[in-house]
Amino acid sequence: MDYSDKHRKINVTTDNVKIQATLRQLEQPISLFGEGPAERRKRLQNLISSLYDDEIAKVLRKNEEDDERVEDTKEGVA
Numbered sequence: 001m002d003y004s005d006k007h008r009k010i011n012v013t014t015d016n017v018k019i020q021a022t023l024r025q026l027e028q029p030i031s032l033f034g035e036g037p038a039e040r041r042k043r044l045q046n047l048i049s050s051l052y053d054d055e056i057a058k059v060l061r062k063n064e065e066d067d068e069r070v071e072d073t074k075e076g077v078a
Contacts, residue, residue, distance in 0.1 A: 012045045019044050021066070025059055 013019060016037045020030040023044055031040060051059075 010045055010048055012041055012048065014041065016040070018063070022059065022063060023047075025062060 014037075019037070019041055023030050023040070026047060028043075028047060032043070035043070048059075
């Protein structure tokens with residue numbers, strides 16, 4: 001699989017808050033000067049496509065764990 005095939009197969013959320021959170025987890029700036037949500041999503045997609053599969057799995061697993069913690073917190077407050 002070459003770079004372009006892998007790049008096309010990566011699904012990245014369109015939720016800007018989740019995109020920024022993922023960028024932060026990858027120790028990347030959450031926003032660059034003049035960058036809009038579409039460019040930010042594309043930057044994240046490019047960044048993820050350049051990572052190794054095990055690194056991607058680690059980041060995605062962390063995101064899922066964070067989402068579960070947020071849901072648990074919401075349920076505890078209600």
